[in-house]
Amino acid sequence: xxxxxxxLEPSILSEVFLQGLVRGSMYALMGAGLSLIFGILGVANFAxxxxxxxxxxxxxxxxxMLGLPFVVGxxxxxxxxxxxGMIIERGLIATLxxxxxxxxxxxxxxxxxxxxxxxxxxALILFGSRRRGITQMIFGxxxxxxxSISYERLMILGIATLVVFLLWAFIxxxxxxxxxxxxxxHPEAAQTLGIDISRVYTYAFGLGAALAGLSxxxxxxxxPAYPSVGLQPIVKGLAVVILxxxxxxxxxxxxxxxxxxxxxxxxxFMSAGWQNVLTAVLVVLILILRPSGLFVxxxxxxx
Amino acid sequence: MxxxxxxxxxxxxxxxxxxxxxxxxxxxxxxFVPPLADSPFITTVFISxxxxxxxxxxxxxxxxxxxxINFGYAGFIAxxxxxxxxxxxxxxxxxxxxxxxxxxxxxxxxFITGIITIRxxxxxxxxxxxxxxxxxxxxxxxxxxxxxxxxxxxxxxFPSILGVDFGRDNLLAYYYLLIVLGTIILMAxxxxxRSKFGLAFQAIREDxxxxxxxxxxxxxxxxxxxxxxxxxxxxxxxxxxxxxxILSPTPEEFGLPRTVEILTITYVGGRGTLWGSLFAGxxxxxxxxxxxxxxxxxxxxxxxxxIVVMLFARKGLSxxxxxxx
Amino acid sequence: xxxxxxxxxxxxxxxxxxxxxxxxxxxEGLVTLILGPNGAGKSTLLKTIYGYLPPSxxxxxxxxxxxxxxxxxxxxxxxxxxxxxxxxxxxxxTVHENLQLGAWIFRGDKPAxxxxxxxxxxxxxRLKEKRGLAAGALSGGEQxxxxxxxxxxxxxxxxxxxxxxxxxxxxLVDSIYEEISKLKxxxxxxxxxxxxxxxxxxxxxxxxxxxxxxxxxxGPQAEFKERLEDIIKEWL
Numbered sequence: 001x002x003x004x005x006x007x008l009e010p011s012i013l014s015e016v017f018l019q020g021l022v023r024g025s026m027y028a029l030m031g032a033g034l035s036l037i038f039g040i041l042g043v044a045n046f047a048x049x050x051x052x053x054x055x056x057x058x059x060x061x062x063x064x065m066l067g068l069p070f071v072v073g074x075x076x077x078x079x080x081x082x083x084x085g086m087i088i089e090r091g092l093i094a095t096l097x098x099x100x101x102x103x104x105x106x107x108x109x110x111x112x113x114x115x116x117x118x119x120x121x122x123a124l125i126l127f128g129s130r131r132r133g134i135t136q137m138i139f140g141x142x143x144x145x146x147x148s149i150s151y152e153r154l155m156i157l158g159i160a161t162l163v164v165f166l167l168w169a170f171i172x173x174x175x176x177x178x179x180x181x182x183x184x185x186h187p188e189a190a191q192t193l194g195i196d197i198s199r200v201y202t203y204a205f206g207l208g209a210a211l212a213g214l215s216x217x218x219x220x221x222x223x224p225a226y227p228s229v230g231l232q233p234i235v236k237g238l239a240v241v242i243l244x245x246x247x248x249x250x251x252x253x254x255x256x257x258x259x260x261x262x263x264x265x266x267x268x269f270m271s272a273g274w275q276n277v278l279t280a281v282l283v284v285l286i287l288i289l290r291p292s293g294l295f296v297x298x299x300x301x302x303x
Numbered sequence: 304m305x306x307x308x309x310x311x312x313x314x315x316x317x318x319x320x321x322x323x324x325x326x327x328x329x330x331x332x333x334x335f336v337p338p339l340a341d342s343p344f345i346t347t348v349f350i351s352x353x354x355x356x357x358x359x360x361x362x363x364x365x366x367x368x369x370x371x372i373n374f375g376y377a378g379f380i381a382x383x384x385x386x387x388x389x390x391x392x393x394x395x396x397x398x399x400x401x402x403x404x405x406x407x408x409x410x411x412x413x414f415i416t417g418i419i420t421i422r423x424x425x426x427x428x429x430x431x432x433x434x435x436x437x438x439x440x441x442x443x444x445x446x447x448x449x450x451x452x453x454x455x456x457x458x459x460x461f462p463s464i465l466g467v468d469f470g471r472d473n474l475l476a477y478y479y480l481l482i483v484l485g486t487i488i489l490m491a492x493x494x495x496x497r498s499k500f501g502l503a504f505q506a507i508r509e510d511x512x513x514x515x516x517x518x519x520x521x522x523x524x525x526x527x528x529x530x531x532x533x534x535x536x537x538x539x540x541x542x543x544x545x546x547x548x549i550l551s552p553t554p555e556e557f558g559l560p561r562t563v564e565i566l567t568i569t570y571v572g573g574r575g576t577l578w579g580s581l582f583a584g585x586x587x588x589x590x591x592x593x594x595x596x597x598x599x600x601x602x603x604x605x606x607x608x609x610i611v612v613m614l615f616a617r618k619g620l621s622x623x624x625x626x627x628x
Numbered sequence: 629x630x631x632x633x634x635x636x637x638x639x640x641x642x643x644x645x646x647x648x649x650x651x652x653x654x655x656e657g658l659v660t661l662i663l664g665p666n667g668a669g670k671s672t673l674l675k676t677i678y679g680y681l682p683p684s685x686x687x688x689x690x691x692x693x694x695x696x697x698x699x700x701x702x703x704x705x706x707x708x709x710x711x712x713x714x715x716x717x718x719x720x721x722t723v724h725e726n727l728q729l730g731a732w733i734f735r736g737d738k739p740a741x742x743x744x745x746x747x748x749x750x751x752x753x754r755l756k757e758k759r760g761l762a763a764g765a766l767s768g769g770e771q772x773x774x775x776x777x778x779x780x781x782x783x784x785x786x787x788x789x790x791x792x793x794x795x796x797x798x799x800l801v802d803s804i805y806e807e808i809s810k811l812k813x814x815x816x817x818x819x820x821x822x823x824x825x826x827x828x829x830x831x832x833x834x835x836x837x838x839x840x841x842x843x844x845x846x847g848p849q850a851e852f853k854e855r856l857e858d859i860i861k862e863w864l
Contacts, residue, residue, distance in 0.1 A: 044426055092614065099614070105425060106429065109429060110570065110609065111609075111614070113566065114567070114605075114609030114612075116606070117602055117603075117609065120602075121599040121600070121603045124602075125599045178725060178728065178729060181718065182729050186718055186719075188712060189716035192678070192704070192709070192710045192716075192779075193732045193733075194703075194704040194782075195701060196701045238430060239434070242430060273444065273445045274441075277445060280437045280438035280441065281434075283430075284434050284435060287420070287423070287431045287434075288419050291427065
């Protein structure tokens with residue numbers, strides 16, 4: 001056990017808290033994308049980790065190999081993954097939808113498992129297993145009172161917040177956003193109003209994929225690009241989606257931040273490694289005690 | 304097999320004879336290729352292939368007969384493997400007894416997991432078991448003072464029995480032991496799914512509500528299925544531990560990639576057939592081990608196969624049965 | 629001859645058709661009522677007309693033009709709106725947003741959307757009062773009202789109504805039929821499927837009875853009103 005007096009040291013505690021928020025902002029982005037896809041298509045997208053990995057490779061290609069600014073790399077990752085996501089939806093998920101039986105949730109989940117294995121190993125063939133990263137996008141630390149945090153982590157937190165805000169505004173105010181919400185809430189009614197729900201599915205999957213790609217690019221200095229880099233993000237993403245209530249995007253965002261902070265404290269007070277056990281146990285407990293998630297989803301898929 | 308032979312006997316004798324020949328050839332191949340090839344490489348390929356075929360068949364007992372997906376399956380294997388390995392490492396318990404210890408520990412985990420999760424719908428069960436498996440794996444890696452964690456736990460081989468030497472280099476002994484274990488497990492599962500339990504499993508899988516309205520306690524049958532499957536998994540895990548000689552809680556060995564391999568075998572073999580998974584295991588893992596030089600392309604093929612099965616060939620290999628059997 | 633169904637065979641799978649060659653005509657500006665016992669294929673017929681189920685035989689004509697190949701999303705543009713049987717508001721969206729989605733096919737045309745809102749809020753002042761509320765928070769009757777209002781946003785000519793009063797409290801049922809008779813006065817062409825034969829026959833002009841996926845009786849409302857009791861007895 002760490003010295004107990006540290007418990008009472010506010011500056012250290014707040015520094016850990018801030019680190020937790022940075023960690024949590026990635027979980028939130030992954031969780032938001034997963035939750036969006038689940039809420040609208042009913043697909044627990046296991047390939048989300050592979051999409052994260054693709055985002056990281058796009059970032060490395062654009063910003064290291066082509067030498068373009070980091071912002072361009074991040075934007076490119078989001079754009080490329082948006083397209084990739086739409087292609088995956090059209091090619092695979094929509095095909096499955098045409099022939100799936102009653103077990104859609106499980107069948108689509110297994111389909112994305114296959115996709116994830118495929119993408120990961122194609123990356124291995126294309127790029128090899130070498131880790132390619134960027135040590136730091138921006139240098140330097142900033143001090144806020146007693147707390148010090150690197151500019152880079154602050155930027156990650158800032159961009160993640162901005163993205164979440166933009167996502168919220170998009171879903172809330174644009175026509176496409178409204179069609180997405182309508183399709184999630186009552187697909188049949190949406191159809192009778194002239195909404196092309198198969199297009200909504202495609203956009204929603206593309207959007208979710210873009211969020212995964214964005215996370216992969218944004219976190220390049222923490223998670224360098226290598227074929228199986230998406231494993232941890234998908235595990236945490238699934239955890240967050242369960243904690244927040246399957247299909248409930250705000251729940252996933254809140255749960256992501258919460259989990260990030262819990263893990264940061266767990267690493268600080270226990271030792272690195274146990275936070276993963278803690279997360280798994282937490283998820284199992286939530287599934288037993290409160291399967292609709294920590295925050296009551298207005299319309300959550302219930303087990 | 305006898306059932307299918309008897310039921311077709313009335314139609315054409317030639318067909319029955321043909322089937323007996325096919326079966327004999329198959330068993331002959333399994334029994335005699337490794338000793339005749341006299342190559343450690345060939346024998347290890349056969350061991351891996353058969354072992355994964357059996358894991359696939361056990362996975363299918365849950366997935367294909369009760370609609371239960373254990374997405375933390377590799378963690379259950381780990382429990383059996385470490386159960387037996389630690390019993391022998393810390394307490395000097397014979398690995399032969401360890402087979403049952405591994406089975407019992409995994410069955411206990413299966414029972415407890417089952418009790419709290421089996422009422423959940425398919426996807427939730429998959430997610431839940433996934434995190435159970437991860438909790439197992441991370442607990443192993445976080446307790447190096449007991450399990451040696453990622454440093455790796457070295458495991459004793461099976462001691463000699465009935466005059467048979469189970470030294471590490473006697474691969475054939477391990478191979479035939481696997482055939483014995485596999486035969487027992489497959490026969491037990493086959494009898495189970497042919498029994499009244501099997502009928503109940505089928506009824507539940509087809510329409511749980513209807514089955515329950517007939518007074519069938521679906522939860523109990525599912526729990527039974529899950530526990531029995533975990534028991535067999537644990538035995539196989541223990542065998543794996545003493546065969547492989549060193550255990551480490553890496554994802555490749557006891558995590559998601561391993562579960563995905565076995566899941567792919569079951570889907571490719573065809574759900575709800577047991578034999579389909581066995582064949583798929585033999586073919587896929589045999590192929591994979593033999594062509595290690597192909598590197599990542601093997602796994603690309605795995606992923607692509609899983610996608611193809613989900614989209615276009617939902618019966619998997621078992622859909623080919625009518626052409627080859 | 630607004631909407632003509634000609635010898636339609638359709639079902640959820642090819643092997644098991646539910647409709648075995650149904651004929652029906654909905655005339656412009658009139659209310660056409662479809663009655664029949666459970667399993668007669670009434671809702672299936674509406675679903676087939678609206679493009680959810682492609683007919684394997686026969687054809688559906690709208691103002692003489694075949695509707696083959698049109699899908700549900702295309703129907704509103706053709707001027708046909710469909711009221712689903714169960715609750716179909718978007719519960720977590722506001723009343724106003726629900727109506728906005730009703731004008732989805734006009735989304736590029738702001739003045740048209742504005743006009744549609746004026747008309748609908750004029751007709752349903754209660755919805756205007758509650759425009760900021762989540763639709764799921766409305767009462768059952770108000771939700772149905774919102775569903776009907778949402779259908780009329782784009783000014784369709786024809787309305788398909790599937791069991792409009794099912795699941796509502798008796799005193800709300802009357803208000804729904806009042807609303808439908810108002811729509812009738814406004815010269816909408818209405819095709820309505822209903823279990824509540826006694827209420828719906830009051831507003832109907834022409835009645836069809838289906839039985840096991842086939843036409844059984846048909847005729848003008850006046851003829852049916854007297855025989856209604858007998859026909860219902862026949863089903864039981």
